Amino acid sequence: MSNSFRENIYRTYLDFIEIAETRRHWNVFNDIPWERLDPAKVTDLTVRAIEIYCAEEMYVPDYSAEGLRMLRSDFGMAWFHTCWASEEARHGLVFREYLTRSGLRSDAQFAALEKAVFSHTWTLPFKSRRQMACYGALQEGVTYTAYKAQKDRARESKNEVLEAIFHYVGCDEAAHAGFYRAILKLELEEDREGTVADLGMVLANFKMPGDGLIPDYRKRLNSSGCGISARAFVETVVSPMLVTLQIARSELKPQGLKPRNLRSA
Numbered sequence: 272m273s274n275s276f277r278e279n280i281y282r283t284y285l286d287f288i289e290i291a292e293t294r295r296h297w298n299v300f301n302d303i304p305w306e307r308l309d310p311a312k313v314t315d316l317t318v319r320a321i322e323i324y325c326a327e328e329m330y331v332p333d334y335s336a337e338g339l340r341m342l343r344s345d346f347g348m349a350w351f352h353t354c355w356a357s358e359e360a361r362h363g364l365v366f367r368e369y370l371t372r373s374g375l376r377s378d379a380q381f382a383a384l385e386k387a388v389f390s391h392t393w394t395l396p397f398k399s400r401r402q403m404a405c406y407g408a409l410q411e412g413v414t415y416t417a418y419k420a421q422k423d424r425a426r427e428s429k430n431e432v433l434e435a436i437f438h439y440v441g442c443d444e445a446a447h448a449g450f451y452r453a454i455l456k457l458e459l460e461e462d463r464e465g466t467v468a469d470l471g472m473v474l475a476n477f478k479m480p481g482d483g484l485i486p487d488y489r490k491r492l493n494s495s496g497c498g499i500s501a502r503a504f505v506e507t508v509v510s511p512m513l514v515t516l517q518i519a520r521s522e523l524k525p526q527g528l529k530p531r532n533l534r535s536a
């Protein structure tokens with residue numbers, strides 16, 4: 272890695288952390304209107320959706336350890352990863368608090384969920400920093416899209432607590448996706464052909480982190496309606512990303528746009 276590339280990654284991290292610490296960070300205890308908690312305002316479908324989101328966020332120990340092992344010699348990326356991991360941990364915590372404070376899930380049910388989650392280990396789906404940046408941009412985009420839909424549903428049902436939760440968590444996911452897109456811009460400047468090839472390969476093999484780890488992941492996503500369709504994946508995540516990165520769809524051939532392993536929901 273050249274010194275200028277390393278410096279640009281560091282600057283990108285610095286922009287990310289400055290905005291996070293001065294404008295974006297929020298607090299599970301003070302920023303959520305817990306006093307307005309009303310379990311009657313949430314459907315069983317939404318409860319099951321939040322449980323899956325919570326389980327997926329709970330793999331933070333694996334996300335942190337695996338990511339940091341790969342990025343440890345790269346200051347900008349490694350320090351981003353530590354901040355990212357603490358934000359993802361906050362997401363798992365706020366979902367957990369919502370389900371338990373509202374009485375929708377008991378402590379015993381959560382203990383069973385933890386046991387199920389930690390009986391499996393998440394490992395890096397791709398081996399290089401650049402491939403994982405491609406994966407991060409896509410995965411965070413999917414997560415943001417799913418949470419935005421949940422925020423809209425919460426607003427419609429006048430569930431202020433859930434609306435606030437999905438607002439704050441969604442802002443974090445959008446910031447994560449933005450960081451990875453900024454890194455990919457730098458990667459493209461450094462090696463356009465290699466970066467486009469990596470993006471095509473990651474797209475062709477894309478699946479969410481919980482897919483294959485959380486029992487019955489796809490079935491549960493479909494039954495709770497909390498995933499996004501393959502079509503929405505292309506239209507709301509992939510296409511805008513390609514526009515931002517100024518990559519033509521034709522450049523991604525032969526893999527094309529459609530991922531093989533994306534859940535359909």
Ligand SMILES: [Fe+2]
Pocket residue numbers: 328358359362414444
């Ligand atoms: Fe998250």
Ligand SMILES: [Fe+2]
Pocket residue numbers: 359411414443444447
């Ligand atoms: Fe995220």
